[in-house]
Amino acid sequence: GFHLSGTVTEPAMQSEPETVCNVAISFDRCKITSVTCSCGNKDIFYCAHVVALSLYRIRKPDQVKLHLPISEKLFQMNRxxxxxxxxxxxxxxxxxxxxxxxxxxxxxxxxxxxxNQVHGAPDPTAGASIDDENCWHLDEEQVQEQVKLFLSQGGYHGSGKQLNLLFAKVREMLKMRDSNGARMLTLITEQFMADPRLSLWRQQGTAMTDKYRQLWDELGALWMCIVLNPHCKLEQKDSWLKHLKKWNSVDVCPWEDGNHGNELPNLTNALPQGANANQDSSNRPHRTVFTRAIEACDLHWQDSHLQHIISSYLYTDYCYHDNTENSLFDSHGWPLWHEHVPTACARVDALRSHGYPQEALRLAIAIVNTLRRQQQKQLEMFQSQKKELLHKGVTSITNLEGWVGHPLDPIGTLFSCLMEACRVDDESFHGFSDFTENVGQCKSLEYRHLPAHKFLEEGESYLTLAVEVALIGLGQQRIMPDGLYAQEKVCRNEEQLIFKLQDIALDDTLVKIFRKQVVFLLEAGPYSGLGEVAHRESVPMHTFAKYLFTSLLPHDAELAYKTALRAMRLLVLESTASSGDVSRPHHIASVVPNRYPRWFTLSHIESQQCELASTMLSAAKGDVRRLETVLESIQKNIHSSSHIFKLAQDAFKIATLMDSLPDITLLKVSLELGLQVFPL
Incomplete structure (x- = not known):
């Protein structure tokens, strides 16, 4: 049948009498297409009575009486x-x-x-025509009302959480390949665009709240997933593009970087900065949260190399020589995918979102192998020019668009895809007992070194690949973006990724990956945030280096200290030296009124620099040579008197811990730092 009706009795509660609800459900080709229930509940999701009747029909089909369509019965009757x-x-x-x-x-x-102009009459019990499009029932009015209600609450009563649950529901629908996913996101977006606060904030010149801004980011990311559906019809994409262009043209549509021009101007764009100056942002077209989705409408999946990558683990070319910049295969014969990295990762996110996890995994592996190959090529390129660059002591920025903090979160996407592939339930782990000798035990016992199908070195796994790509992304030298929100997002995403890495306990295999990547980062010159030559406006590495230091210290103390000491620099505060000159201390005030560009997160960055120094002081207790080296680095790189004083206090506390004798060297460090702030 195509129509199911019944009564559902809800038992009496202490304060409520027994209720009987009349439920009617229409369905077509295994999808519920409409529902009605006399309970009167208004919600986006089906009420309990609809669910109960549906489950009763599924579990007890023999107890549901079947009838012919009503039109058939009427046909059998006389006048x-x-x-x-x-x-x-x-x-x-x-x-x-x-x-x-x-x-x-x-x-x-x-x-x-x-x-009387139409032949015949409709029959709701007869079902739809084979040519009719069938989709799951979605109460559009309720979706709009719910979103409008959540937005009107302005962040109170958990409205942000509720909206995130709606976004999660959209992703769930996409994963099930439910066509209502795009419909629901369209309805949500319409309500977001109609939010009266957008005009108010624009008129008053105030920025939207951080959590609200993150909701807009997720909205833009979901539209990227929608338009990158590998199996969508052309007319569907045209319809989505029309909607996106309409929203994009609205004056109050939020900008991608979160900066509506209401912040203090970034005067870097008004002053000459030499050959490597940023393009004047006032001349750049403003990119909204929908711009990337609009651009993605021009992307397709017909490339034969791409199709081979995502369709098979057997796609190799062992006769191919890895000798060109854009080779389709590496020296192992494994496929590579050369595309703008965030765009390539958006494809991975789209494949995962639309229910193609294996295809997403294959593409993710190809992207990571490409990144590793590029990293090796960049190292070779730097080594050939090393003397010249070190002599100049300056460098141009090699990545204007950083991967960590990027609107499309490319590194986070690759990391999640690979971690998902190595996640196993405890119940199913017995199937992998042959591989337990090299298991990387996580604190939550959720992720393990599962054997990869192809395209990885011996001893590597999805887990090692996930960790390695996170280290590559975090260590990338990239320019600090303009605007408060974009800068805060860089810090937030870096911390989120490190937090995920901290959940993974390092085994011998992962320690090898750490050593390999850290050596790469230290030697890769301008391509690495930890390289010998760094651009003045590149994102500092203090938070990342602190994680590397604490992770490597038990396994390779020399490498741990070398990494942390290299990362201590804060070149944006160096006024008298070239950006690559790290040989001399330059003590200047932390707050420099004429310093450009404007770094809104500078206080947070300096706090992280102080945390890194304090971590090294604590670890170096009892080691005179290391304490002297750390002290020298603090004196050279930290410019804030308050932070130097805090480090003096930290050193004193560490030196005089109750469970041990006072550390004389550390006390001297504390004294010297204190005298630097309060000279005699």
Whole structure:
């Protein structure tokens, strides 16, 4: 059948009497297409009575009486039976159907009425035509009302959490390949665009709240997933593009970087900065949260190399020589995918979101192998130019668009995809007992070194690949973006990624990956945030280096200290030296009124620099040589008197811990730092 009706009895509660609800459900080709229930509940999701009737039909099909479509039964009746049927129907439900019955009777008796121009009549019990598009029931009015309600609460009563649950529901629908996913996101977006606060904030020149801004980011990311559906129809994409362009053209549509021009101007763009100056942001077209999705509408999946990558683990070319910049295969014969990295990772996110996890995994592996190959090429390129660059002591920025803090979160996408592939339930772990010798035990016991199908070195796994790509992304030298929100996002995403890495306990295999990547980062010159030559405006590495230091210290103390000491620099505060010159201390005030560009997160960055120094002081307790080296680095790189004083206090506390004798060297460090702040 195509129509299911029944009564659902809800048992009496202490304060509520027993209730009986009348439920009607229409369905077509295994999808519920419409529902009605007399309970009157208004929600985006089906009420409990609809769910109960549906489950009853699924679990006890023999107890549900089947009927022919009503049109078939009417066809079998003679004139007297038809008249009796209609009159009895009206008598039983006269209060509900009598006005409608009178109206229909008048129309049928009128020769020129519209109803007489159509052959036959509709039958809700007969189902839809095979050509009709069928989709799951979605109460559009309720979606709009719910989103409008959540937005009107302005962040109170957990409204942000509720909106994130709606976004999660959209992703769930996409994963199930439910066509309502795009419909629901369209309805949500319409309500977001109609939010009266957008105009108010623009008029008052105030920025939207951080959590609200993150909701807009997720909205833009979801539209990227929608338009990158590998199997969507052209007319669908055209329809989405029309919507996106309409929203994009609205004056109050939020900008991608979160900066509506209401912040203090970034005067870097008004002053000459040499050959490597940023393009004047006032001349750049403003990119909204929908711009990337609009651009993604031009992308397709027809590339034969891409199709081979995502369709098979057996796609290799062992006769291919890895000798060109854009080779399709590396020296192992494994496929590579050369595309703008955030765009390539957006494809991975789209494949995962639309229910193609294996295809997403294959593409993710190809992207990571490409990044590793590029890293090796960049190292070779730097080594060939090393003397010249170190002599100049300056460098241009090699990545204007950083991967960590990027609107499309490319590194986070690759990391999540690979970690998902190595996640196993404890119940199913017995199937991998042959590989337990090299298991990387996580604190949560959720992720393990599962054997990869192809395209990885011996001893590597999805887990090692996930960790390695996170280290590559975090260590990338990239320019600090303009604007408060974009800078805060860089810090937040870096901390989120490190937090995920901290959940993974390092085994011998992962320690090897750490050593390999850290050596790369230290030697990769301008391509690495930890390289010998760094651009003045590149994102500092203090938070990342602190994580590397604490992770490597038990395994390779020399490398741990070398990394942390290299990361201590804060070149944006160096006023008298070239950006690559790290040989001399330059003590200047932490707050420099004429310093450009404007770094809104500078206080947070300096706090992280102080945390890194304090961590090294604590670890170096009892080691005179290391303490002297750390002290020298603090004196050279930390410019804030308050932070130097804090480090003096930290050193004193560490030196005089109750469970041990005072550390004389550390006390001297504390004294020297204190005298630097309060000279005699």
């Amino acid at each position: 007297d039976q038809l008249q009796k049927f209609v009159q009895y129907l009206i008598t039983v439900h006269h209060t509900e159907v009598l006005p409608t019955a009178q109206k229909l009777a008048d129309e049928i008796l009128s020769q020129n009425s519209e109803i």
